Amino acid sequence: MFSKACEYGIRATIYIASRSRQGERAGIKDICKEIGAPEHFTAKILQNLSRMKIISSVKGPNGGFYLDEGAKNIKLIDVVRAIDGDKLFTGCGLGIKECSETKPCPIHNEFKAIRNSLQQMLERTSLTDLTKDLEKGLVFLKR
Amino acid sequence: MFSKACEYGIRATIYIASRSRQGERAGIKDICKEIGAPEHFTAKILQNLSRMKIISSVKGPNGGFYLDEGAKNIKLIDVVRAIDGDKLFTGCGLGIKECSETKPCPIHNEFKAIRNSLQQMLERTSLTDLTKDLEKGLVFLKR
DNA sequence: ATAATAAAGGATGTTTTTGTCCTTTATAGG
DNA sequence: CCTATAAAGGACAAAAACATCCTTTATTAT
Numbered sequence: 001m002f003s004k005a006c007e008y009g010i011r012a013t014i015y016i017a018s019r020s021r022q023g024e025r026a027g028i029k030d031i032c033k034e035i036g037a038p039e040h041f042t043a044k045i046l047q048n049l050s051r052m053k054i055i056s057s058v059k060g061p062n063g064g065f066y067l068d069e070g071a072k073n074i075k076l077i078d079v080v081r082a083i084d085g086d087k088l089f090t091g092c093g094l095g096i097k098e099c100s101e102t103k104p105c106p107i108h109n110e111f112k113a114i115r116n117s118l119q120q121m122l123e124r125t126s127l128t129d130l131t132k133d134l135e136k137g138l139v140f141l142k143r
Numbered sequence: 144m145f146s147k148a149c150e151y152g153i154r155a156t157i158y159i160a161s162r163s164r165q166g167e168r169a170g171i172k173d174i175c176k177e178i179g180a181p182e183h184f185t186a187k188i189l190q191n192l193s194r195m196k197i198i199s200s201v202k203g204p205n206g207g208f209y210l211d212e213g214a215k216n217i218k219l220i221d222v223v224r225a226i227d228g229d230k231l232f233t234g235c236g237l238g239i240k241e242c243s244e245t246k247p248c249p250i251h252n253e254f255k256a257i258r259n260s261l262q263q264m265l266e267r268t269s270l271t272d273l274t275k276d277l278e279k280g281l282v283f284l285k286r
Numbered sequence: 287a288t289a290a291t292a293a294a295g296g297a298t299g300t301t302t303t304t305g306t307c308c309t310t311t312a313t314a315g316g
Numbered sequence: 317c318c319t320a321t322a323a324a325g326g327a328c329a330a331a332a333a334c335a336t337c338c339t340t341t342a343t344t345a346t
Binding site: 044059063 | 313
């Protein structure tokens with residue numbers, strides 16, 4: 001479904017959002033330890049997300065990654081789009097290039113419905129929403 | 144979502160089902176031409192599906208792939224499971240190994256709902272169902 | 287029997303994704 | 317200013333996915 005990069009990216013940004021809500025920045029080592037992801041690989045992903053203004057970062061002592069005020073409303077779909085693009089939401093389920101309403105593949109409509117509900121779910125879920133359950137210990141980012 | 148192998152596999156088996164309904168077998172060259180897929184790669188996929196009894200084949204002149212009587216009721220999910228396994232239906236959306244009802248990831252329930260609706264769609268759709276629209280020229284397997 | 291046909295199977299090559307390592311740049315604190 | 321820290325960035329390595337090629341086996345028709 002999502003690429004590994006995207007899975008790590010989502011888990012990392014949720015963790016960052018949580019730390020951010022507590023007014024703290026999160027370093028890459030800490031992040032990867034908490035979400036059980038490979039450090040260097042995840043660092044690349046966060047670099048990209050930072051360049052794309054999904055998350056913010058500062059270098060140096062006490063530096064790290066965080067969500068700035070304007071980014072508190074970031075939704076999961078923003079993270080997914082930044083990492084995997086939107087082929088998941090626009091591409092044909094059977095991989096047919098020119099699949100469309102007028103020239104549909106055999107599962108066009110059924111697939112579209114599922115894809116849309118996935119998209120809607122990602123659109124309505126913000127990182128900050130998810131931190132609440134995380135902080136209550138109701139959900140987990142590793143194991 | 145699905146692997147390339149799975150996309151080709153589904154398109155090929157739908158085409159085979161259609162030819163089969165007309166009492167014909169389909170050769171690999173013909174199949175790949177009609178679905179716009181790479182020949183040798185698709186041949187491997189069909190070999191696997193044949194070994195797994197999803198489709199049948201005969202060698203030699205007038206040979207080819209077909210659905211035998213007992214396989215006319217094959218559902219899309221059988222093809223997907225044979226090629227991609229069932230990680231799409233059982234795995235965690237965020238790639239967390241031990242994600243479960245008791246130790247859920249942050250999107251566990253939302254993701255499960257979507258996954259289930261995908262699974263149900265694939266379970267209720269048979270290859271033979273899809274051939275009807277194909278034969279009417281309402282849906283397409285390439286371009 | 288023999289030749290032609292078409293799938294089966296094995297080996298190999300390419301590309302993409304995933305993952306690691308090392309150097310450079312920016313920042314904070316002494 | 318100098319040093320330590322932590323992200324940024326580039327180069328490289330491993331694994332998986334995607335794809336091709338060539339030989340073998342089974343079947344049909346002559």
